[in-house]
Amino acid sequence: MEVDPHLVHVAIRWVHVAAMATAFGGAVTVFALSIRPGTDSAGAVLGVAVRYEWLFWAAAGVLAMTGIGNLAAFGAGLLGPSTNWGTTLLLKLGSVLTLVVLSLPRTLAVARTSATSIGTGLIALRNLYAATTAAFAVILAFAIWLAHG
Amino acid sequence: MKLVTWSLATFHATAFVLAIVLFVYSRDALGAGLSGLNTFVGLGLFVALWGTTYVTTSRAKVLTCSPPSVTGPCTRGAPRGVAPRTAWRSWASSALSPSSPQF
Numbered sequence: 437m438e439v440d441p442h443l444v445h446v447a448i449r450w451v452h453v454a455a456m457a458t459a460f461g462g463a464v465t466v467f468a469l470s471i472r473p474g475t476d477s478a479g480a481v482l483g484v485a486v487r488y489e490w491l492f493w494a495a496a497g498v499l500a501m502t503g504i505g506n507l508a509a510f511g512a513g514l515l516g517p518s519t520n521w522g523t524t525l526l527l528k529l530g531s532v533l534t535l536v537v538l539s540l541p542r543t544l545a546v547a548r549t550s551a552t553s554i555g556t557g558l559i560a561l562r563n564l565y566a567a568t569t570a571a572f573a574v575i576l577a578f579a580i581w582l583a584h585g
Numbered sequence: 586m587k588l589v590t591w592s593l594a595t596f597h598a599t600a601f602v603l604a605i606v607l608f609v610y611s612r613d614a615l616g617a618g619l620s621g622l623n624t625f626v627g628l629g630l631f632v633a634l635w636g637t638t639y640v641t642t643s644r645a646k647v648l649t650c651s652p653p654s655v656t657g658p659c660t661r662g663a664p665r666g667v668a669p670r671t672a673w674r675s676w677a678s679s680a681l682s683p684s685s686p687q688f
Contacts, residue, residue, distance in 0.1 A: 444624050489588055493595040500599040501631040504606060505624055507615065514616030526611060533603045536596060543592040 445509040452502035456579070459495035460572040462488040467565040470558060478558045482549060485561060489543045496536055503532075521582065528578035535571045542568065594639035602631065 466488050469481045507514060515521045542564045549557065609615045619627075 441624070448624070448628075486588065489592060493592045496599050497595045497631075497635055500602050501628060501635075504602070504619070504631070505627060507606075507610075508619040508622060508624060508627060510616060511620035512616050514619070516613045516616075517611055518613075522610075526607070529603060529607045529610065533600065533607060536600050536603065540592060540596045544589065547588045547592070 445505070448502045448505040448509070452499060452506060455495040455498040455502065456572075456576070459492055459499070460569070460576060462491050462495075463565055463568045463572055467562065467569050470562040470565060481558060481561065482546070485546050485565070489546055492539065493543070496539070499532075521585075524578055524581055524585070528575060528582065531571065531575050531578065535568070535575065538571075539568065590639070590643050594642040595635065597642065598631075598635045598638045602634070 466481065466485050469477070469484055472481075515525075517523065517526055545564070546561070549561075606615065609618060
C-alpha cells in the first residue's frame with residue numbers, strides 16, 4: 437500500500453509540535469509551581485518535577501527523531517547553511533544541543549533529591565526550570581521564524 | 586525503568602544524532618543525504634538507536650554499580666571511570682539540600 441508522503445510529513449510535523457508543547461508546557465508548569473509562596477509545597481513540586489523529567493526526555497527523543505524527519509521533507513531542496521534560513525537552523529540546532537546537554541545535570545539533580553531533603557533547595561529547582569523555560573522560548577522563536585519567517 | 590537510566594540513554598541517543606546533523610548540515614551535505622532516505626527507515630533507525638542505547642545504559646549501570654542500583658552511589662567494587670560520576674552525584678545531591686551554603 438502506497439502512503440501519501442505529504443500525509444506522512446504532516447503527521448511527523450504534528451508529532452513534533454505536540455512533543456514541543458509537552459516539553460515547553462511542562463517546564464512552564466514546574467516553574468510556575470515552584471514560584472508559589474510557601475515551602476510546604478516543595479515536596480509536591482519535586483514530585484511534579486520528577487514526572488516532568490520522564491516526559492522531557494521522551495519529548496527530547498521524539499523531537500530529535502521528528503525534527504530530522506521534518507528536514508528530510510525538504511529533500512535536496514534544503515537551503516544551505518550560508519543562507520539566512522540555514523544560519524537560523526544552525527542556531528536552532530545548536531540551541532537544542534545545548535539544552536539537551538545542560539538538561540542532564542538538571543535531571544540528575546532532581547532524581548537525586550528526595551521530598552524530605554528538598555527544603556530551601558526549591559530555589560535551585562526554580563532557577564533550573566526558569567533556565568529551561570527560557571531556553572525553550574528561544575528555540576521556539578527560532579522554530580517559528582524557520583516555519584513562517 | 587529508572588529515571589536516571591532513561592535520561593542518560595535518551596541523552597546519549599539525541600546528543601549523538603544532533604551533533605551529527607549539526608556537523609553534516611554545516612558542511613551543506615544534509616539535504617543530499619536525507620533525500621535518499623525513506624522516512625520510515627529513518628524513524629526506525631532512530632528508534633533502534635534509542636532502544637539499544639537504553640539497553641546498553643541499563644546494562645552498564647548494573648555492571649558499574651555494586652550492589653546494582655541506579656539511584657545509589659557506585660562505590661563498592663566500582664571499576665575505573667566511575668569515580669567522576671560518583672563525585673557528580675554527590676554534588677548533585679548536595680546542591681539541592683537545605684544545608685548547601687549557596688542557598
